[in-house]
Amino acid sequence: MAEDSVAVAAVRAGDESAFTALTERYRRELQVHCYRMLGSLEESEDLVQETFLRAWRGREGFEGRSTFRGWLYRIATNACLDVLDQRPRRVLPYEVAPVAGTGTAPFEPADHPWLEPYPDHLLPNVTSDEDAPDAVVVAKETIELAFLAAIQHLPPRQRAVLILRDVLGWTAGDTAATLELTVAAVKSALQRARSTLRKHLPRQRSQWGPVTDPSAAERALLQRYMDAHQRRDTHVLAGLLREDVRVSFPPLPFWVEGSQAFITGSTEFAAAGEYRYLATRSNLQPAVAVYLRRPQDSEFRALALEVLRVEEGKITEIVDFSSPAVLEAFGLPATLVTRDPGDSFSILSPSQPTMTRSRKRS
Known part of the structure; x- marks a missing residue:
C-alpha cells in the first residue's frame, strides 16, 4: 500500500488518529521483524509498542528522506538492539545440553532464555507478488525455527545487518544509515554473518525463498x-x-x-x-x-x-x-x-x- 503524503504530513503535525492509521499498516510486519531479531513472540509485541511510542515522540524529526515504513523499521531495529545489549541470546535445548541417551528421563525445566514459536495467524497477509514488501517479510525459511535458532548465534549488529540486507533486501547504504555504520562496515558484517549462518543452518537451509502454502x-x-x-x-x-x-x-x-x-x-x-x-x-x-x-x-x-x-x-x-x-x-x-x-x-x-x-x- 502506497504511503499517503497527506497522512504523513498530518502525523508530523500531531494528528494522533492519522498516526494510528498509518502505523497500524505495518504492525504485523514490524512484529515479524522484531521476532527475527529477538526470537521471542512476547518481546516482539512489546517492541512494536515501544517502536510506535518512540515514533510518536519523535514524529517531528521525520524528514521524509526515507519512507515512513523505513523510518519505523529503523526505530524498531534500534529498539531491538537496546534489548539485545542487555540479555543473552535465545536458545534451543541442543545448544545448552548434551544429547540424552536412550532411556534417559527428561530433566527439570531450566531458566534459559528459550526461543519461542510464532503463530502463523499473526503473520502479514502475503500478496501474490513475490517482490512485494509483505512477501519479503515472511519468506518461508527466514521465519522457520531452524533459521531463527541459527541467527541467534550472530552478534546483535551482525544479526541486524543480515536481516536488513538478506531478508528485507535493503541496500548497504540504507542499512548503514539505520545502524549508524559505514557502508564498508555493513559489507564486512554481512560477510561474517553469512559465514557464521552457514555453520548453524541445517542441510538444505543454506538458501531461502518465498512463502508457499502448505502442500x-x-x-x-x-x-x-x-x-x-x-x-x-x-x-x-x-x-x-x-x-x-x-x-x-x-x-x-x-x-x-x-x-x-x-x-x-x-x-x-x-x-x-x-x-x-x-x-x-x-x-x-x-x-x-x-x-x-x-x-x-x-x-x-x-x-x-x-x-x-x-x-x-x-x-x-x-x-x-x-x-x-x-x-x-x-x-x-x-x-x-x-x-x-x-x-x-x-x-x-x-x-x-x-x-x-x-x-x-x-
Whole structure:
C-alpha cells in the first residue's frame, strides 16, 4: 500500500488518529521483524509498542528522506538492539545440553532464555507478488525455527545487518544509515554473518525463498503423524521420521537424536491418560497442539505444542514446547471436551475447530 503524503504530513503535525492509521499498516510486519531479531513472540509485541511510542515522540524529526515504513523499521531495529545489549541470546535445548541417551528421563525445566514459536495467524497477509514488501517479510525459511535458532548465534549488529540486507533486501547504504555504520562496515558484517549462518543452518537451509502454502503432501504427513500417535502405532511413526530426527523439549534442557530414541522415550515417559491432537501452523511449519486427559480429569488439558520441520517427505526435526501457556498465543483452547471417548479434533484456523474420529491412547 502506497504511503499517503497527506497522512504523513498530518502525523508530523500531531494528528494522533492519522498516526494510528498509518502505523497500524505495518504492525504485523514490524512484529515479524522484531521476532527475527529477538526470537521471542512476547518481546516482539512489546517492541512494536515501544517502536510506535518512540515514533510518536519523535514524529517531528521525520524528514521524509526515507519512507515512513523505513523510518519505523529503523526505530524498531534500534529498539531491538537496546534489548539485545542487555540479555543473552535465545536458545534451543541442543545448544545448552548434551544429547540424552536412550532411556534417559527428561530433566527439570531450566531458566534459559528459550526461543519461542510464532503463530502463523499473526503473520502479514502475503500478496501474490513475490517482490512485494509483505512477501519479503515472511519468506518461508527466514521465519522457520531452524533459521531463527541459527541467527541467534550472530552478534546483535551482525544479526541486524543480515536481516536488513538478506531478508528485507535493503541496500548497504540504507542499512548503514539505520545502524549508524559505514557502508564498508555493513559489507564486512554481512560477510561474517553469512559465514557464521552457514555453520548453524541445517542441510538444505543454506538458501531461502518465498512463502508457499502448505502442500497437500505436508498436510497428509501431519495427519498421519497425529494418527500414528493417537493409535500408538510406532511402526507407522518410525516411517514418518528421518532416521536422524532431532527432538527437543524446551523449557527442559533435554533433547534426543534418532527416531528410535524419540519413539522409545515417548513410550517410556509419556504421562498416563488419553491424548488428543490439534493440527495448526507455527513459523510457516506444520505444528501439533497436544492435549492430555489424565485418569482423574474430565477434560483434555493443553500439554504442549510440537513444531515440525519437514524435508523431502520426512520429519527431520521436532521442537516440543512443553508449556501449555504457549498455546494461548495460537488462539487454541486451554481445554477440550468430547462427547464420546472416540472423538478427537483437528483445526482449520484458530477459530474453526472440527472434530474427527480417532482411537484412545492410554
